[in-house]
Amino acid sequence: MSSGISVFYRNKYLLASFFFLLLSQSAHADLVVESAWVKLAPPAIQMSAAYMKLSNQQQQVQVITQVSADCCASAMLHVNKVQGDKVFMEHLDQLSIPAQSSVDLKPGEVHIMLMKPRIPLVLDTPVRITFTFSDGSRQSVETLVKRDE
């Protein structure tokens, strides 16, 4: 009997740990990433940009607080703003992807600016972009350098 109870308790703890793990996994930020690419920059230009569609299928908002790229000294989230006839870039401290919706990073709008590449970003160069979320979790996206057609 006592061994039966201990097995039950052991299983109960196992079960609890399993559910805890499941919950903690689902609480981690995790985006569905589609159509990710890095724009091929003209020769000798030390700037480029990455684009993709980020979808949040979770029930809560996911907030990107930092972005980095393995190819480059610096990566930043930027948005183009037009004021009157003038266009300027604005740095985004964070990017929120609301629950059950998506955000398109596309030319002329929100983009990831890539600065000072450490390697030549020629056609088909693989680039890994890593997002850090407000909960401290991270997610990496593998992309390739493509020509903007």
Add this chain to the structure above:
Amino acid sequence: MTGQTNTAANKKMLAIVFSVVILLSMGLGVVAGAQYFSPSSLNVTQLLPAPKSLPEFSLENHRGQLVGPMQFKGQWSLVFFGFTSCPDFCPLELQKLAKVLALNENRELLSVVFISVDPERDTREKLAGYVSFFSPGILGLRGGNGELAKVAQFFGAAYDRSVIIDGKVLTVPAGINMPTNAGDIYQVNHSTRIFLVNPAAEFVGTFAPPFEAETLLADMQQLMGR
């Protein structure tokens, strides 16, 4: 006598009706012609009330030659102000302008001119590689800050540059050299408009994004065909 009066009255009426019909037809013709040839049928281009001759200026092209307003004689030009370190907006616009050039059948009638307003970073070599990347038909121009500001001001193309020095944002207006301690990471805020110059080297109109290459080309074909 009454019969004669009636005939005269009928003739008079007939003459009035004919005159009205002729006048209406002429009016319709004028309206239809105006519709066909008027600038309002252009898709994205806004024409100036009157053409403005380009002022005297001296800039360097991406081949290292000095050019002035005569460069614009003999073909239509689409002029865009930007900078080569622009990661997103300038490539997007230049790509569309390159597409307009590629779709245009009369190659010698249309050109694209990219004027860099960031001469400290945009050397002639860098500018040459940059414009050629988009199309061999794009001419790159650069020059001293004073000369660039003069040309930009003529078109009404506003721009400035902003840099963070010692934690403070410093805005450098058009025409002023970048401070030597600015480094090579700074912002250029520039005009989104594209300026249209006719083969007589006159500024005749502008258009602003968003636009598609095909709609702009339709406008240009209409203007070039006049």
